[in-house]
Amino acid sequence: MEYFIQQLINGISVGSIYALIALGYTMVYGIIKLINFAHGDVFMVGSFIGLYSAKYLAAAGLPPVVVLLLSLIISMTISACLGISIERLAYKPLRKSTRIAALITAIGVSFLLEYTGVLILGPQAKGFPDIMDKKQVHLFGSSIQVESNQIMILLTTIILMLVLQYIVRYTKTGKAMRAVSFDVEAARLMGINVDRTISATFAIGSALAAAAGVIFGMTYNSVDPLMGVMPGLKAFVAAVLGGIGSIPGALVGGLLLGTVETEISSLGFSSWRDGVAFAVLILILIFRPSGLFGKNVREKV
Amino acid sequence: MLTVQGINVYYGAIHALKDLSIHVKQGEIVTLIGANGAGKSTLLKTLSGLLKPKTGSIEFLDKWIVNQTVQAIVKEGLIHCPEGRRVFANMSVEENLEMGAYLQVGSSLAADLERVYHIFPRLLERKKQQAGTLSGGEQQMLAMGRALMGHPKLLLLDEPSMGLAPLLVQDIFRIIKEVNDAGTTVLLVEQNAHQALRIADRAYVLETGRVVLEGDAKELADSDEIQMAYLGH
Numbered sequence: 245m246e247y248f249i250q251q252l253i254n255g256i257s258v259g260s261i262y263a264l265i266a267l268g269y270t271m272v273y274g275i276i277k278l279i280n281f282a283h284g285d286v287f288m289v290g291s292f293i294g295l296y297s298a299k300y301l302a303a304a305g306l307p308p309v310v311v312l313l314l315s316l317i318i319s320m321t322i323s324a325c326l327g328i329s330i331e332r333l334a335y336k337p338l339r340k341s342t343r344i345a346a347l348i349t350a351i352g353v354s355f356l357l358e359y360t361g362v363l364i365l366g367p368q369a370k371g372f373p374d375i376m377d378k379k380q381v382h383l384f385g386s387s388i389q390v391e392s393n394q395i396m397i398l399l400t401t402i403i404l405m406l407v408l409q410y411i412v413r414y415t416k417t418g419k420a421m422r423a424v425s426f427d428v429e430a431a432r433l434m435g436i437n438v439d440r441t442i443s444a445t446f447a448i449g450s451a452l453a454a455a456a457g458v459i460f461g462m463t464y465n466s467v468d469p470l471m472g473v474m475p476g477l478k479a480f481v482a483a484v485l486g487g488i489g490s491i492p493g494a495l496v497g498g499l500l501l502g503t504v505e506t507e508i509s510s511l512g513f514s515s516w517r518d519g520v521a522f523a524v525l526i527l528i529l530i531f532r533p534s535g536l537f538g539k540n541v542r543e544k545v
Numbered sequence: 546m547l548t549v550q551g552i553n554v555y556y557g558a559i560h561a562l563k564d565l566s567i568h569v570k571q572g573e574i575v576t577l578i579g580a581n582g583a584g585k586s587t588l589l590k591t592l593s594g595l596l597k598p599k600t601g602s603i604e605f606l607d608k609w610i611v612n613q614t615v616q617a618i619v620k621e622g623l624i625h626c627p628e629g630r631r632v633f634a635n636m637s638v639e640e641n642l643e644m645g646a647y648l649q650v651g652s653s654l655a656a657d658l659e660r661v662y663h664i665f666p667r668l669l670e671r672k673k674q675q676a677g678t679l680s681g682g683e684q685q686m687l688a689m690g691r692a693l694m695g696h697p698k699l700l701l702l703d704e705p706s707m708g709l710a711p712l713l714v715q716d717i718f719r720i721i722k723e724v725n726d727a728g729t730t731v732l733l734v735e736q737n738a739h740q741a742l743r744i745a746d747r748a749y750v751l752e753t754g755r756v757v758l759e760g761d762a763k764e765l766a767d768s769d770e771i772q773m774a775y776l777g778h
Contacts, residue, residue, distance in 0.1 A: 416647070423633045423644050430631035433593060435619035435648040435695065 250388050251510040252503060257394045257463065259502020260401040264456035265479030266486065266494035267408065268327075268449025274425040274489040275445045277343060281350040282330060283453060284476015285357035286323055290454025291372075291467045292365065293319040298373050298458075308376045312396070312458075315375065319458050320451035327450025328443045336439070354476075361469030369468040372461035397459050404455055405495060408448065412491060417444050425489070474518070478505075481525040487538025496536060546571045546730055547592070547623075547699055552601030554584075554591050554754075561587045562598070563754040569699065574721070574731045576741040576762065578775055579751035585734040586628055588751070589701045592732075593625035594618045606698065620648055622698030628707070628734075630688040634677030638668055641676050641687055645694030652696065661690040664720060682713040689720070699730045706737050718744055738775040742766040750775070 265287050272280045297315040306314070334353050338346045379392040412418040420441045423431040432438055460475065461467050482501045486493025501524065505517050513520075528535060547569040554562040562584050569575045577585045590596045592603060594615040603611050610618050633641050639658070646657055662669035665686040671679060676687055685705055692700060702721065706714040714737065722744050725731050735741035742748055742762045750758035750771070758765065765771050 416643075419636065419640055419643060420647065422636055422640075426633045426635050427631055429595065430627060430633070431644070432595070432615045433619070433625050433627055433631075434644045434691070435616045436644065437616060 246386060246388050247510070248507075251506050253383075253388070253390055253394065254510075255503030255506030256499060257397050257502070258506055259482075259499035260397055261456045261460050261463070261475060261498075262479045262482045262502050263495045263498025264401060264404065264452045264459070265475060266482040266498045267491065268453045269480055269483040270486070270488055270490060270494040271421070271445050271449045273483070275421060275442055276335070276339070276346075278335060278346045278350065279480065279488075280335075280449075281347070281476070281480075282334075282353035282357060283449065284472035284474075284479065285354050285361075286327055286330075286450045286472070287453040287457045287460070287475060287479075288361060288467070288469060288472035289326060289357060289457070290319045290323040290450075291457030291461045291471065292361070292370075292469075293322050293454065294458035294461055295370065295372050295467055298375050298461075302373055302375070312375045316400070316455055316458055319454040323454030323457075324447035324451040327446040327453075331443060331446040336442075358469055358472070365469055367469065369466045369471075372465045372467055374465070375462055393462055397463065400455065400459060404452060408452070408491070411448065417441065421445055478518075478521050481521050484525060484535055485528050487535025489539075490535065490537040493535055493537030546606060547732070548602075548604045549588075549592070550602045550604075552591060552598040552603065554587055554596055554598045556587070556596075561754050562591065564601075565751075565754065565756055566601075567749050567756065567759075569730060569732055572725075572728070572730055573746045574725050574733060574744055576733045576735055576738075576745040576748045577751055578735060578738040578741060578748060581736075582753070583751040584754040585751055586703055587754075589625055589627075589703050589732070589734060592618075592701060593623065595625075616648070619695060622696065623701070624692045624695045624697035624699070625701040626688050626692035626703065626705070628703035630681075630684045632676040632679070632684050632687050632691070634675065636676055637673055638676055638679070638687055639672040641691050642668070642694050645691035648695065657694050657696075661693055664693070664723070665690050682709050682716070685709060685713075685717060686720075689717075689724075693724065693729075697729055699732060700724065701732050701734075703734045704736060705733070706735065706740065714740060738771070739766075742771075 268283050269280065272278060294315045297318040298311055301311045301314055330353055334349050335346055338349060376392060376396060380389045381392060383390050412421065420436045421444065423436060424438055424441045428438060478501060479498065482497035483494050485501060486497025501521060505521055508520050509517050549567045551564050551566055552562055553564060577588065579585055587596065591598055594613060598611060602609065605621060605623050608621065633644065642658055642661060646654055667683055668686055668690055679687060689705065705717050709717065718740050721731060733741055733745065742765060745762040748762045748765050749756050
């Protein structure tokens with residue numbers, strides 16, 4: 245039992261990363277009906293920005309918590325700008341073309357980011373600095389061990405989720421995002437600035453992916469320019485699992501996928517881990533294509 | 546207030562509006578009637594900037610608005626309440642109304658909400674409810690309330706009575722008249738020609754993208770052509 249709970253905790257920290265990335269997929273899909281395949285690479289860029297920020301800030305002798313917070317903020321801000329630029333330069337000109345054109349462009353942007361990364365940073369993996377000392381904490385005096393890192397990760401994820409929830413529910417931009425994602429034309433007729441709302445969506449999604457990138461670096465200590473591919477695909481599975489377009493769906497989908505994967509590995513089938521994730525995608529597409537939280541799309545008559 | 550002169554609008558290869566001219570004076574209710582496909586909704590979409598005419602001019606409050614964005618046109622006070630209500634079903638009634646006030650900076654949101662709730666008390670009762678759970682009539686009220694949140698000087702209403710029970714239709718038309726009496730000019734598109742002509746000052750009859758008849762609403766309602774074609778007598 246304790247072993248199971250131990251793995252559950254590990255699963256939740258992997259799942260947090262998937263969930264943070266999946267949110268960007270789902271929000272962008274919700275608003276412009278595009279699967280932004282470059283999203284996983286924004287996660288990679290975010291991770292590298294986090295790496296260099298953490299390195300320089302730690303070298304400057306700042307305390308670990310400040311290093312973590314500043315690295316997160318720097319990485320999220322720059323990645324948000326990257327997200328906005330990608331949308332403006334690559335997707336906006338295609339807004340009136342077919343969806344497949346935008347999708348192919350997204351794959352192109354993905355390759356562009358990956359191999360620009362290889363060109364500038366080299367293909368080798370780089371070590372992510374230990375921002376915090378990794379301490380093992382025993383949970384409630386039991387033999388269940390939690391790394392201090394995992395607690396920080398969970399805390400960061402929860403705070404980001406609450407901030408996101410606040411933005412989407414209560415701010416004018418968040419409400420405009422929901423309005424645009426439901427009916428663009430009606431939103432325009434209200435005078436809502438659709439372009440700015442779409443930019444805001446890309447900014448928020450990219451910032452969350454960047455946070456996931458920093459967390460990923462802290463967990464696995466190794467980052468490389470192609471690191472975004474697999475987590476990006478997994479997060480896409482998580483978004484579909486939760487119901488693409490649904491924010492709570494992305495959260496639950498991410499955590500669920502992380503947990504399932506970790507439990508599978510812990511049972512000794514670690515080489516099956518990725519296979520299981522994609523089997524989940526296939527099963528969802530067969531039995532519940534709209535996902536756990538998705539709405540059934542009604543055909544307009 | 547609004548002068549449309551010789552506009553030509555195309556949907557791809559389809560010539561939807563042909564050399565069409567209308568005008569609306571301050572304080573009027575003007576109605577556009579005509580069969581399906583006559584171009585009524587197309588005209589409203591062109592006025593609000595969703596569609597751009599190939600040729601012709603549109604002047605609103607002494608400004609050319611043909612090349613303006615939808616947002617700029619809304620800012621001028623020309624607000625389009627679209628066909629089929631188009632409320633944001635995933636948002637609460639009050640959030641829908643807030644979206645209508647998106648561009649309002651000077652006026653207080655609370656005061657605007659109160660004004661709209663005064664016109665539509667039913668919306669106040671349901672302000673926390675998801676708009677998608679409202680009945681058709683309530684959704685129409687919400688769509689109109691949302692448009693009124695933007696302080697329209699000219700309100701474009703597209704088929705506000707569509708699909709509503711007769712009693713509700715009466716309500717909606719009464720409210721349109723009240724809104725107009727309170728100082729908002731209204732351009733009304735309706736299938737229900739009978740009701741529309743009753744509250745309107747003037748009317749245009751559209752057929753395949755052209756104005757075929759225009760004049761005083763009462764006179765048109767009594768004319769034989771209208772009686773035959775649109776009022777079913």
